[in-house]
Structure formats: structure tokens, C-alpha cells
Amino acid sequence: MKCLCVIGTRPEAIKMAPVILALKRESWANVRVLATAQHRHMLDQVNRFFGIEPDIDLNIMRPNQALTTLTARLLLELDGVLSAEKPDTVLIQGDTTTVMTVALACFYHRIPVGHVEAGLRTWDMQNPFPEEANRIIAGKLARWHFAPTDGARHNLLKEGVLDAAIKVTGNTVIDALLMTADRDLDLGIDLDSNRRLVLVTSHRRENFGEPFRTICQALRALAKKNSDVQFLYPVHPNPNVKDVAHEFLDGLENFTLCPPLDYAPFIAAMKRSYIILTDSGGVQEEAPALGKPVLVLRDETERPEAVDMGVVKLVGPNYERIVYEAQRLLDDDAVYRSMALGASPYGDGKAAERIVDTLRRDLLIA
Numbered sequence: 001m002k003c004l005c006v007i008g009t010r011p012e013a014i015k016m017a018p019v020i021l022a023l024k025r026e027s028w029a030n031v032r033v034l035a036t037a038q039h040r041h042m043l044d045q046v047n048r049f050f051g052i053e054p055d056i057d058l059n060i061m062r063p064n065q066a067l068t069t070l071t072a073r074l075l076l077e078l079d080g081v082l083s084a085e086k087p088d089t090v091l092i093q094g095d096t097t098t099v100m101t102v103a104l105a106c107f108y109h110r111i112p113v114g115h116v117e118a119g120l121r122t123w124d125m126q127n128p129f130p131e132e133a134n135r136i137i138a139g140k141l142a143r144w145h146f147a148p149t150d151g152a153r154h155n156l157l158k159e160g161v162l163d164a165a166i167k168v169t170g171n172t173v174i175d176a177l178l179m180t181a182d183r184d185l186d187l188g189i190d191l192d193s194n195r196r197l198v199l200v201t202s203h204r205r206e207n208f209g210e211p212f213r214t215i216c217q218a219l220r221a222l223a224k225k226n227s228d229v230q231f232l233y234p235v236h237p238n239p240n241v242k243d244v245a246h247e248f249l250d251g252l253e254n255f256t257l258c259p260p261l262d263y264a265p266f267i268a269a270m271k272r273s274y275i276i277l278t279d280s281g282g283v284q285e286e287a288p289a290l291g292k293p294v295l296v297l298r299d300e301t302e303r304p305e306a307v308d309m310g311v312v313k314l315v316g317p318n319y320e321r322i323v324y325e326a327q328r329l330l331d332d333d334a335v336y337r338s339m340a341l342g343a344s345p346y347g348d349g350k351a352a353e354r355i356v357d358t359l360r361r362d363l364l365i366a
Contacts, residue, residue: 008098119152170347
């Protein structure tokens with residue numbers, strides 16, 4: 001059975017790697033990997049780390065391309081790929097423009113789709129934008145819904161997805177993390193081991209403009225108030241992020257701005273960190289498993305399980321909340337311990353195995 005696995009961005013590559021590797025061990029599966037390269041460099045380095053070589057590469061990335069342009073170009077390219085490859089099934093992961101367009105193109109070609117990390121919802125179509133719409137559209141068109149949690153399963157049931165089409169698997173990001181975290185990982189940046197480290201990631205489209213300026217102002221205030229704490233921010237290359245981050249944070253003695261880290265060094269940075277401030281979905285899943293408190297620079301999250309567990313807290317792009325909650329974690333050991341539990345509600349490292357078991361059963365029986 002020909003299984004086409006599609007990856008477009010770094011998070012997709014990380015979360016699909018365990019599935020691709022598990023499928024490649026199956027004698028019944030002819031695995032083909034399609035890279036749209038919606039994110040070029042950040043995708044490539046993850047593939048190298050996991051030893052995955054795409055069979056097809058669309059190289060779709062262009063500087064500052066509009067979502068309409070990206071979507072149109074992807075649909076046209078995917079039409080040709082699906083016509084040539086004729087896969088028995090296609091696997092997609094997450095909520096990117098790649099995911100939405102692949103689901104739509106497969107629908108047009110009557111090819112069944114498996115959606116990895118299905119059922120995440122904020123119930124706000126504008127937040128995150130455009131990811132909430134992307135995953136809803138993919139969810140309407142998928143045959144298999146591989147939900148990471150029971151909460152995601154219930155979201156799908158509310159939208160009318162048949163229970164038989166949903167499999168709760170855990171999140172494959174935990175599979176990838178456990179495959180990586182025990183290795184001897186080199187951060188590659190010289191940091192003072194005697195200082196606590198605050199790790200920052202922020203790149204979400206909905207925070208562009210004034211919200212991101214506010215985030216940077218709060219980070220600047222925290223750095224100036226806590227000269228004994230080190231801050232590390234791997235900055236996304238998008239000018240909406242990069243230019244503003246350097247405007248506010250350049251020149252601070254205890255603040256290091258660097259290019260985006262490859263996957264392994266980033267896991268090393270998370271392991272080395274004391275707290276993490278992020279608007280990344282994947283970090284909300286990974287960091288709690290490493291025992292790191294997470295402050296989310298968004299007003300909403302499609303990953304409420306970690307918030308309910310108390311290991312993640314929403315602070316939004318809000319100056320006062322960012323400064324207050326970060327300072328509490330730095331100053332109050334009891335508050336810190338209450339969040340640094342070393343537990344994650346997102347999986348046990350066997351999500352890919354469950355996904356492959358479902359495909360083996362359904363595809364071979366069919």
C-alpha cells in the first residue's frame with residue numbers, strides 16, 4: 001500500500017518523523033515522503049536529524065508570500081503530484097496551509113487522508129490565524145482522525161465526526177522528544193551555567209504588529225530587572241519578528257538573540273532552561289514533559305490539557321501579565337515547583353505505533 005506522508009514545516013517534520021520511521025518498518029507499506037518546504041531550512045535540518053530523505057520536494061517557500069498565493073501554488077503543485085503518485089492514502093499533520101491544501105487536493109482526487117494531531121480547537125476562527133481554519137477544513141475532509149487527547153476526540157465528536165473514525169493516540173511530538181532527549185545534545189551557544197535561563201520563542205502570525213511589540217517590551221523589562229538571569233531567544237527569520245525583536249532586545253547584556261536553533265540544540269535549550277515563554281504549540285506539549293513551566297504568549301490555546309494540569313499558563317501578549325507571572329516563577333520557589341511537575345498530558349511515546357496499527361488494520365482489510 002502506497003502511503004504518502006506530507007511535511008511542510010519544522011513542527012510537521014518533527015511530529016511526522018516517528019510516524020514515517022514506524023511506517024518504513026512495515027513490510028506492507030510503500031512509504032513516500034513529500035516535502036512542500038513551506039519552511040525551507042527549518043524543515044531540512046529536522047529531516048537530516050531523523051534521517052528522512054523526501055522523495056518529492058516542491059520547494060514552495062518564497063519570502064513574505066501571501067496566504068492566497070501560497071495556497072494557490074500548493075494546490076496546483078499537489079494536483080500534479082497526486083496524479084503521478086496515485087497513493088492509497090495520504091498522511092498530514094497539524095494545522096498549516098500545507099495541511100489544509102493537501103486535504104483539499106486529496107478530496108478532489110478521492111484519496112483517503114489520515115490527519116495526525118486532529119481535533120485541536122480554540123473555537124475562535126481568527127485565533128490562531130489561519131491555523132484554526134486550516135485544521136477545521138482538514139478535519140472535514142479526513143477519513144482517519146488521530147486525536148492526541150480525549151479532549152481533542154470530544155471536539156471532533158461535537159463537530160459530527162463519527163466515533164469509529166477517531167483514534168486517540170497521544171501526540172507524536174512526545175515520541176520524537178523521547179527519541180531525542182536522552183542523547184548527549186549540544187546547544188552550541190556559550191551560556192553561563194551559573195545563571196538560570198529563560199528561553200523565549202515567539203513567531204505566531206496573530207501576534208504580528210503591536211502585540212509582538214508589547215511582548216518584546218515585557219521581555220526587555222524582565223531582562224533589565226533580572227540581571228542575574230540569562231535570556232535566550234532564537235528569532236524566527238520573518239521580518240515581522242526579526243526586525244522588532246532586534247529593535248527592542250539588542251544590546252541587553254543578559255539577552256542573547258540567535259537564529260532559529262536546529263531541533264536537537266533546541267531540545268538542549270529546553271532541558272537547560274528554567275522557564276519558557278512561548279507562543280508555539282509544540283513547546284506547550286514538549287516542555288511540561290521536561291519539567292519546565294511554560295508561559296504562553298497567547299490569549300487562547302488549543303491545548304487546554306496542560307493548562308488544566310497547571311504546568312502551562314496563558315499570559316497573552318499582555319505586558320503586565322507576562323512580567324508578573326515570569327517574575328513570580330523567578331522569585332517564588334513554591335510557585336515554581338507547582339508548575340515544574342515533569343508531567344505531560346500529551347502522550348507516552350507510543351503515538352506513532354498506534355497510528356500505524358490503525359492504518360495496517362484498515363488498509364489491509366480494505
